């Protein structure tokens with residue numbers, strides 16, 4: 001067993017390798033519809049399980065609790081509540097972010113689910129704060145979760 | 156009686172945990188496995204089956220990691236499988252070893268865990284960014300530290316817990332690790348050191364977090380018949396439990412780990428434990444972050460919800476307290492080579508129950524101990540109950 005205390009991995013003899021693979025991820029049956037609604041109609045949709053009375057946001061094809069196929073679509077609106085949040089100050093490589101970014105878990109009114117997203121137009125947040133989604137303009141929307149630019153405190 | 160055969164642990168092995176070790180992943184697996192065999196007084200030819208535990212392929216950078224590590228784990232020409240349940244892997248691997256023997260199929264099983272996180276650069280955090288949903292979460296730029304910050308914040312909010320009380324866990328564990336010969340980040344620190352350390356994603360600060368590491372760990376499991384032949388002091392696997400919660404972590408409350416409770420209840424039922432705080436003498440809950448030790452003490456039913464910080468402040472969880480928690484020094488002190496770190500906890504309980512923990516030995520006469528690991532998207536719990 002080697003006993004040296006190496007703190008910089010590059011100090012040990014090594015070979016630099018690379019995992020070459022890029023991916024294109026399928027949106028899926030339910031994802032296609034969710035993002036079409038978001039892009040074209042500016043609506044955030046969920047699906048409801050009739051057995052469990054749960055509204056899933058983002059929507060799912062099936063209920064993971066009872067395995068029912070979900071076919072009832074509901075517009076859950078753009079308003080929600082901050083369930084918990086963090087203020088990120090460093091990047092994954094340990095470098096400082098130029099400006100802190102607030103990320104929050106937002107629970108939608110009348111829905112079981114929630115969404116992780118950025119919080120904008122404010123420097124202070126708290127658990128329980130009411131927020132609403134700010135969508136990009138229809139021309140800018142690309143059928144991506146980033147069609148929601150961020151959430152901001154409701155006026 | 157659960158299963159066809161009672162299962163004993165008869166040997167344990169552990170490598171150093173370091174930011175980067177000279178050994179390859181295979182060599183780490185070999186070092187740990189060989190140590191465990193030597194401790195059990197057995198040879199590789201005595202081993203009938205092998206279970207390997209190791210976390211995402213992206214750490215070692217080999218997309219066939221189970222097979223890649225097989226020879227180091229002693230699997231040549233043997234029934235072999237690799238198991239992987241994220242951070243829960245280290246405690247899940249001996250559970251898989253347990254059913255190899257409890258099923259009646261084998262009398263011996265070598266259980267090996269390895270992690271070589273230093274291969275991934277500039278930082279293993281990059282591998283963690285691809286654990287999130289590729290459509291809903293990754294485009295936002297998710298990062299592992301941030302989701303733990305969200306969970307920690309929710310836990311603190313729900314029970315009105317102060318960061319000072321959470322920091323005590325880091326102080327205790329890094330201090331305990333001073334007595335661990337394999338430890339990577341043993342240190343005598345203060346609560347102020349934690350509170351003044353770099354803020355990563357509020358409320359998570361640098362000293363709230365365990366380091367990334369290279370390391371290996373191993374156990375030798377045998378049936379009761381074999382145990383009686385080769386040792387006078389076997390440690391029995393008397394309870395096993397595991398459970399997964401919804402992968403849609405944004406659907407959960409986050410303040411309490413239900414799935415850990417379900418896994419614990421399964422293991423306690425098998426072990427006949429009715430009053431966990433009274434009947435458990437020592438525990439090694441998973442502590443990749445300081446708040447997680449508290450979160451998991453509650454999930455393991457070692458105290459009431461929200462009560463773990465108070466017990467910590469009162470010294471109950473110190474080595475000489477009524478309920479020693481992470482006497483090894485945990486992931487915060489010994490290090491966090493994911494799968495190997497979880498198995499390190501099982502090794503610690505094994506040594507504690509045999510009275511072989513050296514300077515880390517807890518006082519009294521511990522007879523029952525538990526270890527627990529946790530992983531995936533804050534959703535997986537694995538629990539093992541050991542008895543002398």
Ligand SMILES: [Zn+2]
Nearest residue numbers: 049052063066
């Ligand atoms: Zn349902």
